[in-house]
Amino acid sequence: MLPTFNIVGDIVVVEHVSRHYRKLDLGDVVVCVSPTDPQKAICKRVLGLPGDYVCVDPTLLERRYITVPPGHIWLQGDNYTNSTDSRKYGPVSLGLLRGRVLCKIWPKFEWIRNGFEEQVSQSSMDRELVVER
Template sequence: MSEENSLEFLDWIKTILLALILAFFIKIFLLDATKVEGNSMLNTLHSGDMLFVDKLSKHFKGFDVGDIVIIEAPDQESTLYIKRIVGLPGDTVSISNGNVYINGEIYSEHYINTDETLTTNNNSEWTLNEGEYFVMGDNRLPNASNDSRNFGPISENSIVGHAFLRFYPLYDIGFVDKENR
């Protein structure tokens, strides 16, 4: 191999390594993709949907009610859940007569797939501490979503990022639903 070919080969290796390092940095710290598995977010998201997840903005702007987030499952190691933020730090979230209340006011949710939200255990009211969020799936049919109604509020540290864009299936590309107070 001539010296010129060796230098060209080394340039290719450096370029490939730089691209791999850049891709690794983007995936770990900035942006990731995830696949929806299960029906806990029906009718907003469907099993098989592919989403982009913003991992960076959580460090600057935090989260708001209505954000769809990827969380580390508090009840299953090495598992991620996709849920919607319903309650923020300092809020009192309660469920009564099929309605969700935030700080005593009915929270209107146009995206859920049923008229009622039921509790799945004996607890029907949660007061969130600093750094805690209340999350639920959009599918409120009985036993359809394992969420804060079961495992309680989640820590801000368990939120991986904000799911913001569906890129598959191609016929349904677009920003995912966001509900604000």
């Protein structure tokens, strides 16, 4: 999840309750049991929700798309060129979800932001600036 998190040493707060009450949003950072090694946890960003149509790997010339099945999510790491994620192991069962990352508390406190919300806000602001001119 570089650059959001360091390779080792970061301590994060994971909120386990709202996954049962609040829906996941695109861009949320979550912790799941690894689909390939149940002894490990993974930390990835949600890029597809059930029913979403996602491109498996947009860097390939021949693009392949998949519809995220019910009860699953599509996860990808922020370090796109060096991340083992849904591009390798496919959609991840919601049963493996353990919680949403709220903030990093070590080595420096930082709220974990939903990157998609920031992009939407920025593009909305850009549109407003264009309209005002």
